[in-house]
Amino acid sequence: MTTAFTPLPDSAIDAVLAKVRFTADGLVPAIAQQHDSGEVLMMAWMNADTIRETLRSGRACYWSRSRQAFWRKGDTSGQVQNLVALRVDCDGDTLLLLVDQLGVACHTGRRSCFYIEAQATGPETIAPVLMDPNALYGTTPSGSSF
Amino acid sequence: MTTAFTPLPDSAIDAVLAKVRFTADGLVPAIAQQHDSGEVLMMAWMNADTIRETLRSGRACYWSRSRQAFWRKGDTSGQVQNLVALRVDCDGDTLLLLVDQLGVACHTGRRSCFYIEAQATGPETIAPVLMDPNALYGTTPSGSSF
Numbered sequence: 061m062t063t064a065f066t067p068l069p070d071s072a073i074d075a076v077l078a079k080v081r082f083t084a085d086g087l088v089p090a091i092a093q094q095h096d097s098g099e100v101l102m103m104a105w106m107n108a109d110t111i112r113e114t115l116r117s118g119r120a121c122y123w124s125r126s127r128q129a130f131w132r133k134g135d136t137s138g139q140v141q142n143l144v145a146l147r148v149d150c151d152g153d154t155l156l157l158l159v160d161q162l163g164v165a166c167h168t169g170r171r172s173c174f175y176i177e178a179q180a181t182g183p184e185t186i187a188p189v190l191m192d193p194n195a196l197y198g199t200t201p202s203g204s205s206f
Numbered sequence: 207m208t209t210a211f212t213p214l215p216d217s218a219i220d221a222v223l224a225k226v227r228f229t230a231d232g233l234v235p236a237i238a239q240q241h242d243s244g245e246v247l248m249m250a251w252m253n254a255d256t257i258r259e260t261l262r263s264g265r266a267c268y269w270s271r272s273r274q275a276f277w278r279k280g281d282t283s284g285q286v287q288n289l290v291a292l293r294v295d296c297d298g299d300t301l302l303l304l305v306d307q308l309g310v311a312c313h314t315g316r317r318s319c320f321y322i323e324a325q326a327t328g329p330e331t332i333a334p335v336l337m338d339p340n341a342l343y344g345t346t347p348s349g350s351s352f
Contacts, residue, residue, distance in 0.1 A: 068326055075328035091237055091246060098244020100237060103300040115324055148329060149319040150312050154249040156320040166296050173295040174302040178261055180214055182221035183294060 065118035065143045073115045077108055081152040087123060088155055092165065095144040095158040101165035102173040104131075106155060111146075118143045120159055137196040139163040169193045211264035211289045219261045223254055227298040233269060234301055238311065241290040241304040247311035248319040250277075252301060257292075264289045266305055283342040285309040315339045 068076075082088050087105045094101055104122040106114070110130060113121045117132075120141035124131045134140030141159040148155055166173040168189060175187035214222075228234050233251045240247055250268040252260070256276060259267045263278075266287035270277045280286030287305040294301055312319040314335060321333035 066326065068324060072324065072326055072328045076324040079322060079329050089235055089249065091249065093244075093246055098239075100239055100246065100302050103235065103237065103295065146324040147320040147332075148322040148324070149249065150314055150316075150321070151319070154319075156246050168296050170296075173297070173300075174293040175296070176225060176294040178214060178218065178222040178292040178294070180212065180218055182218045183225050186293075 065145075067118060068115045073112050076115065076146070076148065077111060079148045079152045080108075080111070080155070082107070087125070088153060090122065090155040090157055092120060092141060092157045092159050092161070094161055096160075099172055100174060101141075101159070101161055101171070111155070114143055114157070115146060120157055134162065137163075137167075139165065139196065141165070164191050164196075167193060167196070169196065211291075213264060214261045219258050222261065222292070222294065223257060225294045225298045226254075226257070226301070228253070233271070234299060236268065236301040236303055238266060238287060238303045238305050238307070240307055242306075245318055246320060247287075247305070247307055247317070257301070260289055260303070261292060266303055280308065283309075283313075285311065285342065287311075310337050310342075313339060313342070315342065 080088055086107045089103055090106045091103050092101045105125055107123045110121040110123050119132060120143055121132045140162045144158040144160060146155060146157050164171050169191040170187045170189055172187060175185055176183045177186045226234055232253045235249055236252045237249050238247045251271055253269045256267040256269050265278060266289055267278045286308045290304040290306060292301060292303050310317050315337040316333045316335055318333060321331055322329045323332045
């Protein structure tokens with residue numbers, strides 16, 4: 061069971077943003093990890109606005125580089141990520157989001173995007189499809205579920 | 207206890223590399239996670255050569271963007287990462303390395319680089335320094351321990 065995230069005040073969000081070193085495009089990579097199992101679910105990108113909205117709302121929001129658009133995870137697919145904690149690394153150039161992922165994180169219908177493992181036989185699929193991607197979107201997008 | 211990683215044959219490595227979508231600079235971000243505890247330790251960058259060497263040797267090797275150099279983690283600091291598994295995500299643009307991290311992953315002497323948490327009071331340090339950074343390097347570099 062997840063404790064609901066308490067939205068942060070703007071003063072705290074500003075101080076957190078001051079720790080982040082964004083790329084020239086104003087982005088920073090963000091790793092999403094299931095808070096209790098430790099499973100790494102996906103990696104996506106955030107900008108200052110999506111970090112701010114995530115810390116205000118308690119729902120993970122990203123910046124879609126392919127669609128050049130704000131993306132509140134789950135708005136289309138229903139596969140919401142509720143925030144548990146947001147951490148910044150030592151250099152300020154990567155974020156770690158501890159989340160409670162409803163359903164699946166991956167657009168393929170798998171729980172995690174990291175389902176291809178390097179094995180002696182080559183790249184092997186190691187995780188099952190749990191949800192029909194067409195049921196998530198009606199179309200076939202790429203990347204994490206949105 | 208970690209099972210030693212069995213080096214992959216070149217044919218398997220080639221097939222894995224064919225799944226990876228590198229940036230224009232020939233790089234791909236790689237998340238390192240402690241294989242048993244699930245702790246996310248750091249994020250660094252790899253190129254085709256460091257992926258190949260990692261899968262041949264069973265020791266995590268990265269590309270240092272700041273030093274523009276091949277970097278076998280632990281060669282300087284002693285804080286070796288033994289590989290347990292390497293996974294590629296659905297889009298091929300991020301890697302996940304399951305590792306057995308000896309000592310600390312972070313150049314600050316902390317186990318993980320993600321030790322700054324967004325709290326209501328602002329960014330707070332949530333993890334202790336376990337090793338003296340000067341003992342790791344004799345100097346004060348930035349980033350993950352190398």
